Amino acid sequence: MNCDQAFDAMTNATGSENAELQYHLEGCPRCREMREVLAPALDLFASSGSHTADPDWSTSGATSFSQPMFLSKDAIRIANEAAKDCAMESYAPPRHVALPKERSPRRQTGLRYLVGLCLIAVSVGLGAWGWASSKNAATQPTAFQAGECLWTARQSAEAKPAQDAESNSQQIVLSCVACHLKTPSVK
Amino acid sequence: MSEPMGDAELMLRVQEGQLACFDELVCRYRVPLTRVALSKTGDAGRAEDIVQETFLAVYASRQSFNPKFAFRTWLWTILLNLCRRDYRKRSRTPRVLPHTTVNATASETYSTPVSLETGLTHVLQVEQGELVAKLLNELPEVQADAIRLRFYGALTYREIAEAMKSSEIGAKVRVKKGLQNLAERLRTESGETK
Numbered sequence: 001m002n003c004d005q006a007f008d009a010m011t012n013a014t015g016s017e018n019a020e021l022q023y024h025l026e027g028c029p030r031c032r033e034m035r036e037v038l039a040p041a042l043d044l045f046a047s048s049g050s051h052t053a054d055p056d057w058s059t060s061g062a063t064s065f066s067q068p069m070f071l072s073k074d075a076i077r078i079a080n081e082a083a084k085d086c087a088m089e090s091y092a093p094p095r096h097v098a099l100p101k102e103r104s105p106r107r108q109t110g111l112r113y114l115v116g117l118c119l120i121a122v123s124v125g126l127g128a129w130g131w132a133s134s135k136n137a138a139t140q141p142t143a144f145q146a147g148e149c150l151w152t153a154r155q156s157a158e159a160k161p162a163q164d165a166e167s168n169s170q171q172i173v174l175s176c177v178a179c180h181l182k183t184p185s186v187k
Numbered sequence: 188m189s190e191p192m193g194d195a196e197l198m199l200r201v202q203e204g205q206l207a208c209f210d211e212l213v214c215r216y217r218v219p220l221t222r223v224a225l226s227k228t229g230d231a232g233r234a235e236d237i238v239q240e241t242f243l244a245v246y247a248s249r250q251s252f253n254p255k256f257a258f259r260t261w262l263w264t265i266l267l268n269l270c271r272r273d274y275r276k277r278s279r280t281p282r283v284l285p286h287t288t289v290n291a292t293a294s295e296t297y298s299t300p301v302s303l304e305t306g307l308t309h310v311l312q313v314e315q316g317e318l319v320a321k322l323l324n325e326l327p328e329v330q331a332d333a334i335r336l337r338f339y340g341a342l343t344y345r346e347i348a349e350a351m352k353s354s355e356i357g358a359k360v361r362v363k364k365g366l367q368n369l370a371e372r373l374r375t376e377s378g379e380t381k
Contacts, residue, residue, distance in 0.1 A: 007359065007363070008344065011337055011338075011362055011363075011366070013337060013338045013339070013340075013341040014341065037367060037370060038363075038366045038367065038370055039370065040369070040370040040373040040374060040377075041366040041367075041369035041370040041373065042366065044315060044318065044319055044322075044369070044373065045319065045338045047315050070236075070239075070240070070243075071240060071243040071244060071247060072240070074272065075240045075241075075243065075244040075247075075265075075269060076244055076247045076248050078244060078265055078268045078269060078272070079244035079245060079247065079248040079251070079261075079265050080248045080251050082261055082264040082265050082268065083248060083251035083252060083253065083256075083261055084251070085264065085352070086253075086256035086257070086260055086261050086264065086349070087253050087255065087256055089256065089349065089352075
């Protein structure tokens with residue numbers, strides 16, 4: 001479980017008490033701190049039975065839709081518009097990707113050559129880098145497993161030789177900054 | 188044992204005229220939709236009306252459903268929009284703080300005999316529910332809605348993002364900030380009472 005998955009589990013409507021999360025919290029001080037900050041709100045949702053309790057009126061037999069039903073034209077319009085939006089979302093590219101503009105065939109050919117050249121340059125560069133890195137393979141730091149808690153990974157990295165530790169620490173700092181950038185400190 | 192039918196498949200059958208499939212969808216989503224509507228409107232009668240209208244609108248525009256998008260996203264989007272419309276309609280009238288009972292006195296609510304323990308638990312839950320609804324109403328709407336969808340609707344962050352037209356990270360940030368605000372309010376209030 002990584003920090004992102006830990007937040008998902010922490011804010012799970014069915015309850016945040018699972019063994020995997022507890023294990024993660026034991027090893028990750030940043031997530032533990034986040035859990036402590038959010039604890040009053042999370043406990044409130046847990047104690048108010050947000051997920052399990054039915055609205056009170058349902059117990060008084062008022063839920064059978066026995067009252068006269070009504071449907072405004074406005075509601076149908078809202079439903080149709082929502083369907084259109086959902087359909088557009090499912091076809092549209094991600095918002096940060098701009099749609100390609102139409103270009104002339106001549107310009108397209110030029111662009112293709114340019115892209116081809118770039119790809120060749122990148123593959124040559126990658127090849128050279130691969131060759132150089134294979135020479136230093138024995139001294140390369142261990143890569144982190146996807147989904148592994150970075151904090152836990154650091155602890156295991158600390159057990160390795162000192163030359164690995166420096167590059168691992170740098171990776172951890174960068175990853176933690178990216179993950180916890182918006183985490184406020186506890187007052 | 189056969190797997191329960193998916194929402195999209197049920198909707199396709201509804202489009203073909205099998206009304207029983209629509210009942211199944213109503214059974215699946217009525218309670219979570221009502222929890223969210225109740226939390227947003229603060230009035231059980233209005234919440235019920237909005238949920239009814241949501242299902243009726245889904246049924247009336249069933250032919251516009253496309254299995255390429257998630258039924259849940261469509262349903263929650265309609266509910267949120269109907270809640271907003273309801274709020275705009277009633278914005279001139281003073282907003283009533285949420286009550287989780289429907290024009291019912293305690294004796295009406297407990298129409299069947301309950302033990303003291305069950306009754307006490309129930310009262311405590313109602314009080315907590317009212318407190319949550321009050322605090323949620325004081326949050327920015329996007330944060331409160333994201334929290335409602337997460338905790339009352341049990342939606343994933345991706346579904347929240349789709350229903351609220353935001354990114355998945357945006358949905359998480361909304362929930363996180365909302366919870367932080369709630370926690371801070373609760374700490375302040377508990378500090379004041381001491």
